[in-house]
Amino acid sequence: MSLAREEIVKGLVNILGEDRVITDETVLKESSIDRYRKFEQCHEVYTQPIPAAVVYVKSTEEVRDVLMFANENGVNVVPRTGHSAIEGGLETALENSVVIDGSEMNQVLNVNTESMQVTCQCGVPLQSLEDSLREQGLTTGHSPQSKPLAQMGGLVATRSIGQFSTLYGGIEDMLVGCEVVFPGGQVCRIKNVPRRSVGPDIRHIVLGNEGALCFITEVTVKIFKYQPENNRFLGYRIKDMEKGFQALRQVMVEGYRPSVARLYDLQDAEMNFDWADGENVLLFMAEGPASITKATAEGIDEIVRKIEGVTPVDASLIETWFNHLNWGAEQIAQEKKEILATDNIGITTEISGCWDCIYKIYASVVERITNEVPDLTMIGGHSSHSYINGTNMYFVYYYNVVDCKPEDEINKYHNLINRIICEETVRFGGSIAHHHGLGKARAHYVWEEYGSSFYMLETLKHAFDPNGVMNMGTLIPVKHDKEHPWNF
């Protein structure tokens, strides 16, 4: 039998004291959703169950005590750090949930310049960590567009990736060790070593768990030398998108490791580069020691110039563009103003696929969305993270919200578009989420995504969260309507 709202609040106050248990109605409403419901958020319309409280934890012991209280009393909890989620991971899907906010666990605990790793609590903002490392000539190499917003716990929990991933990898390549707490109260530490062969790599139970298995309290990530003076930039217009994918593939297959390798289709290019001139855009950046960046830039340039329909552009155009790429509170406030003024909204969905299917996914998604989605004003996208065997596609779409209440927008447009993207991606053999996580937005397609390996995910969920109190609805949906999978 679950507790009443007042009993939940009383239990939390007993653990944390009154000042760290927030029950203010506005805060609770704002904490019931994330940017997946951006249109509702802009209109201050809240359709999801409102949590019983938002609690601010300051130590591993407090996390443990709150989790044990929730676990014993069947209270759903939603872990949170930077609050920049965009796939519904922060939605409180069940009545009387508790949002556990780790943003006050914000201490950098150790910068180890000999073993080149930094240890910090879950609430350390990536931007401040990166700023302080750069002053010491160091970098994490992690640079998601949300760097001004996201914090270390959330970055690990979502399997995030940054703009320089082609050199440094995603967060899974950076995470060395961590401390996490499970709902039964078990505090587990995965120690920091360069590699191990002692059974399965259990870091991957933590990475991407999206708050549905455990609460991450501390992380250790690698650090690298920061040498911006050696950076090299390359930019090109390219007439044909399929040839653009071939260019990216060739650069990777020939063994080059640029930190950035991006391909914009002409619709997305038009929004980003005033010099695109109706063509697709390819761009690269090389980082590291001067001899390596020189060889990388020259090698890539030689490959790309041989491809039909390519026109090189001035490298300084790429550098200038890069310096204005990230989003913080200011850009989000500006976007809200524009959405309210125009009823035109822009959203993104990212997927991945091997080289043999990525163009097919891209082309069929664009075709279907163009034909099937009403009131569309733009559909396009870019590839921004490449590997030896494939790349991602980051679909960008805008539509006018017409004759529709704020609470109906998500089903009329956003979920319809997500469904098309997921269907086409699975049809051609890709993955439905490259780096934003499944959240609650794409959890409905988890069976289609995992196939026979869903058994492994489900078993993990049952084993680590037997009472089902960790972020219900994330990774695995609370309920699933096979007839209308996008209607949630």
Ligand SMILES: Cc1cc2nc3c(=O)[nH]c(=O)nc-3n(C[C@H](O)[C@H](O)[C@H](O)COP(=O)(O)OP(=O)(O)OC[C@H]3O[C@@H](n4cnc5c(N)ncnc54)[C@H](O)[C@@H]3O)c2cc1C
């Ligand atoms: C403008 C913008 C640009 C973005 N660009 C990128 C990008 O380039 N690359 C990218 O990867 N993502 C990007 N994102 C998505 C988002 O920033 C990432 O998913 C980020 O990793 C979330 O971190 P956070 O600290 O804000 O986590 P939150 O938003 O607080 O939480 C995200 C998820 O992680 C869980 N979680 C949070 N903290 C913990 C914890 N301590 N323990 C367990 N679970 C936890 C939550 O329950 C939720 O499911 C972008 C978002 C925005 C708004």
